[in-house]
Amino acid sequence: MAVRNVIRSIIVETPSKPGNLGKVTTAIGMAGGDIGDVTTIKIGPLSTVRDITVHCESDEQLDDVVEAIKKLESGIFVHAVSDDVLRAHEGGKIHMTSRMDIRSLADLRRVYTPGVANVCRVIQEDPEKARYYTSIGNSVAIITDGTAILGLGNIGPLAGMPVMEGKAALFDRFAGISGIPILLDTSNPDEVVRTVKNIYKGFGGILLEDIGSPHCFEIEERLKEEIPIPVMHDDQHGTAVVTLAAVISACRSAGVTLKEAVVGQIGLGAAGLAICRMFMAYGVREMCGVDRQPAALDRLAGYGGTPLDSLEDLMSRCNIVIATTGVPGLIRPEMICRGQVILALSNPKPEIEPEDALKAGAAFAADGRSVNNVLGFPGIFRGALNARASQITHSMLVAAARAISNCTSHGEIVPHPLDPKVHVEVARAVEQVASQENPKKSKEKVNGSPLK
Ligand SMILES: NC(=O)c1ccc[n+]([C@@H]2O[C@H](COP(=O)([O-])OP(=O)(O)OC[C@H]3O[C@@H](n4cnc5c(N)ncnc54)[C@H](O)[C@@H]3O)[C@@H](O)[C@H]2O)c1
Ligand SMILES: O=C(O)C[C@H](O)C(=O)O
Numbered sequence: 001m002a003v004r005n006v007i008r009s010i011i012v013e014t015p016s017k018p019g020n021l022g023k024v025t026t027a028i029g030m031a032g033g034d035i036g037d038v039t040t041i042k043i044g045p046l047s048t049v050r051d052i053t054v055h056c057e058s059d060e061q062l063d064d065v066v067e068a069i070k071k072l073e074s075g076i077f078v079h080a081v082s083d084d085v086l087r088a089h090e091g092g093k094i095h096m097t098s099r100m101d102i103r104s105l106a107d108l109r110r111v112y113t114p115g116v117a118n119v120c121r122v123i124q125e126d127p128e129k130a131r132y133y134t135s136i137g138n139s140v141a142i143i144t145d146g147t148a149i150l151g152l153g154n155i156g157p158l159a160g161m162p163v164m165e166g167k168a169a170l171f172d173r174f175a176g177i178s179g180i181p182i183l184l185d186t187s188n189p190d191e192v193v194r195t196v197k198n199i200y201k202g203f204g205g206i207l208l209e210d211i212g213s214p215h216c217f218e219i220e221e222r223l224k225e226e227i228p229i230p231v232m233h234d235d236q237h238g239t240a241v242v243t244l245a246a247v248i249s250a251c252r253s254a255g256v257t258l259k260e261a262v263v264g265q266i267g268l269g270a271a272g273l274a275i276c277r278m279f280m281a282y283g284v285r286e287m288c289g290v291d292r293q294p295a296a297l298d299r300l301a302g303y304g305g306t307p308l309d310s311l312e313d314l315m316s317r318c319n320i321v322i323a324t325t326g327v328p329g330l331i332r333p334e335m336i337c338r339g340q341v342i343l344a345l346s347n348p349k350p351e352i353e354p355e356d357a358l359k360a361g362a363a364f365a366a367d368g369r370s371v372n373n374v375l376g377f378p379g380i381f382r383g384a385l386n387a388r389a390s391q392i393t394h395s396m397l398v399a400a401a402r403a404i405s406n407c408t409s410h411g412e413i414v415p416h417p418l419d420p421k422v423h424v425e426v427a428r429a430v431e432q433v434a435s436q437e438n439p440k441k442s443k444e445k446v447n448g449s450p451l452k
């Protein structure tokens with residue numbers, strides 16, 4: 001099915017006579033547009049104004065749709081074409097709210113001073129109590145320097161804010177976690193590490209997001225060593241978890257043994273190198289990779305992978321191909337070998353559209369909208385916070401990948417992200433491994449944590 005990423009609201013005025021809406025919808029359909037919601041804004045004696053949501057494959061197709069409506073004439077006008085997604089972002093996507101009702105003076109004194117002073121003293125005497133008497137244990141900082149926003153590249157932290165707000169919205173929706181975006185105006189590892197070390201006490205965990213490579217590697221490694229709460233760079237490990245889950249499911253359906261397959265990774269940046277490391281740790285014997293940067297190839301070799309000279313070589317040698325380059329259309333259909341598994345994971349546009357890969361002979365194909373780290377990070381942090389883990393370990397990540405794969409229906413490569421079961425199962429699996437790795441903390445939690 002064609003991808004319809006261009007979604008617009010078209011405000012159309014028609015004469016208030018039967019048959020005019022039909023003319024408009026026919027014109028839209030004939031020009032290739034797909035109609036979503038239709039809302040009547042105004043019905044007058046002479047004319048009616050409607051807001052029609054139209055999904056198109058491209059800006060050119062949208063232009064054709066608008067032209068087709070305009071050409072109808074006889075009292076039919078297009079008043080405006082507006083972008084629903086932009087409109088939905090007006091005022092931002094998140095908002096901090098109070099969990100307490102404040103209606104009386106007694107409420108006020110309980111929520112704030114003087115009542116709150118005693119709570120401060122309790123925490124001063126025993127800092128561990130902050131876990132129970134504040135939101136810290138349920139809050140995760142979402143930190144970016146804006147250097148690798150989706151596949152848009154280094155567009156800066158401010159322009160990356162809609163992605164960070166999106167992650168916060170997903171944390172809330174899928175795991176009941178408060179995600180708090182933090183935009184860093186530096187990419188220098190020393191400064192990033194110092195800044196995060198100075199603010200981590202207000203959070204139960206740190207999610208690093210869309211920080212480019214190679215500086216993301218040093219930042220994450222140092223933070224993991226230097227602060228006592230879970231730190232995870234989602235583009236690395238969240239992506240690796242979901243990719244492993246997708247490949248486990250694809251291999252199960254295709255009757256292929258993953259450990260014996262030859263896996264190729266195109267793009268060895270944050271996501272790509274972590275995927276390679278995850279697959280090699282899982283037992284894949286031959287992990288090949290290409291990147292346009294020699295230093296990235298050296299890093300793969302350093303971890304025991306096989307750098308290759310060309311994309312063509314990789315495409316012809318590998319049973320399973322994963323791409324995270326940020327370059328739309330990099331994989332051409334003629335490069336696909338019959339029976340390959342193709343995961344073209346770049347957002348917002350993949351290296352090859354799944355339907356083109358399937359047409360060219362791939363056995364399974366998916367893009368970064370379905371194989372997306374949204375399936376992993378909410379549950380991974382929920383599980384880690386519940387267990388009061390101080391780190392997110394490799395075993396916790398493998399447990400998350402297995403949980404995602406176990407929630408996948410037959411014939412699918414990953415579960416639907418709106419299936420609440422997947423997030424609950426990931427959290428459960430991660431919490432279980434974390435509790436086994438650190439039983440003392442888990443026991444304390446059972447004795448009184450109010451965390452979800
Ligand atoms: N689906 C998901 O859940 C998911 C998660 C994370 C990242 N991604 C996507 O992966 C892409 C990369 O993200 P990242 O954080 O790893 O960025 P990054 O900048 O760290 O890595 C990109 C790598 O691709 C390499 N590259 C670029 N063009 C290439 C080409 N023509 N041939 C070979 N290598 C090339 C770069 O040298 C770099 O090493 C983005 O588009 C992002 O949206 C998807
Ligand atoms: O957030 C996403 O949709 C995926 C990923 O983190 C990305 O950078 O593309």
Ligand SMILES: [Mg+2]
Pocket residue numbers: 150209210234235
């Ligand atoms: Mg990202």
